[in-house]
Amino acid sequence: MNHTRMLAAAGVAALTTGVLASSAGAGASGGTLVASVSDPLNISLTQGGKKVTTLKAGTYTITVQDKASDHDFHLTGPGVNKVTSVSGKGTTTWKVTLKKGTYKYVCDPHASFMKGSFKVT
Secondary structure, eight states: OHHHHHHHHHHHHHHHHHHHHHEEEEEEEEEEEEEEEEETTEEEETTTTTOOOOSSEEEEEEEEEOOTTTOEEEEETTTTEEOSSSSEEEEEEEEEOOOOOEEEEOGGTTTTTEEEEEOOO
């Protein structure tokens, strides 16, 4: 009888721990985003191939593809200020924690027309 109770308790503990770990993991990581800046005057931020307009608060990995030596990708918002160099090209990976609020991304030399934004809820 004791053996059965111990196995049942262990099963409940394992199930509960698994559920809590899954819940914590789901809220802690928002996934991967792709930022891109390229000629002739293209700038974007996507997730799964779709333009980002709204995201849930959390930690994200952003792969920045800077394909032009006359542009940069500059992301700003609550607690975030990340930028690539204007003269440089290449792929960079950022890990950012996005909080509730509005975030903007621009190419600094062409900020009046190479820009975008999204909300974090």
